[in-house]
Amino acid sequence: xxxxxxxxxxxxxxxxxxxxxxxxxxxxxxxxxxxxxxxxxxxxxxxxxxxxxxxxxxxxxxxxxxxxxxxxxxxxxxxxxxxxxxxxxxxxxxxxxxxxxxxxxxxxxxxxx
Amino acid sequence: xxxxxxxxxxxxxxxxxxxxxxxxxxxxxxxxxxxxxxxxxxxxxxxxxxxxxxxxxxxxxxxxxxxxxxxxxxxxxxxxxxxxxxxxxxxxxxxxxxxxxxxxxxxxxxxxxxxx
Numbered sequence: 001x002x003x004x005x006x007x008x009x010x011x012x013x014x015x016x017x018x019x020x021x022x023x024x025x026x027x028x029x030x031x032x033x034x035x036x037x038x039x040x041x042x043x044x045x046x047x048x049x050x051x052x053x054x055x056x057x058x059x060x061x062x063x064x065x066x067x068x069x070x071x072x073x074x075x076x077x078x079x080x081x082x083x084x085x086x087x088x089x090x091x092x093x094x095x096x097x098x099x100x101x102x103x104x105x106x107x108x109x110x111x112x113x
Numbered sequence: 114x115x116x117x118x119x120x121x122x123x124x125x126x127x128x129x130x131x132x133x134x135x136x137x138x139x140x141x142x143x144x145x146x147x148x149x150x151x152x153x154x155x156x157x158x159x160x161x162x163x164x165x166x167x168x169x170x171x172x173x174x175x176x177x178x179x180x181x182x183x184x185x186x187x188x189x190x191x192x193x194x195x196x197x198x199x200x201x202x203x204x205x206x207x208x209x210x211x212x213x214x215x216x217x218x219x220x221x222x223x224x225x226x227x228x229x
Contacts, residue, residue: 043219059218
């Protein structure tokens with residue numbers, strides 16, 4: 001089944017404790033992206049990647065890191081999480097950088113205390 | 114500033130009725146406009162995509178329109194069903210000239226509730 005998977009789905013952590021949210025797609029998509037969704041603000045892009053080893057900042061990259069060492073994986077790294085990073089995170093992928101349909105993962109709900 | 118404004122913020126209708134959701138944008142340079150449906154607790158799912166030259170596109174009971182001159186789009190839902198209850202998000206992408214990629218700007222969504 002073609003899909004985007006994220007892990008974990010739910011995470012509660014404390015301020016400053018490094019964490020990684022994994023994202024994997026099995027559709028051989030070139031383009032992958034991370035978003036956060038907060039009440040009243042809609043989805044905002046954190047980082048995106050057009051291909052392996054190619055990443056760029058979205059609208060809200062502060063406090064996040066990403067890497068794209070393999071085509072299928074695009075992990076989101078929070079080196080020192082803070083409470084303002086409490087949010088619902090979505091990973092998405094699409095066939096190419098040309099704006100084809102983005103397929104979204106199921107979401108990761110992160111709480112930083 | 115690149116912005117996408119959606120209205121209404123929320124809408125309640127009875128099953129079987131039609132409704133229209135609005136999207137106004139100031140994104141430039143324009144690449145395309147998508148409508149997504151997001152069920153509670155799930156990731157968004159694409160309904161339609163429209164480029165500059167298209168002004169109407171349908172997907173079953175969903176019909177999207179685009180007026181590139183006035184920078185407005187609408188999503189019309191016909192004969193609503195209980196399963197249409199969801200958030201509908203308008204996404205307008207602009208071309209990022211530096212890298213040739215596109216950057217999407219998301220509206221805040223319209224929350225639709227369909228009552229039996």
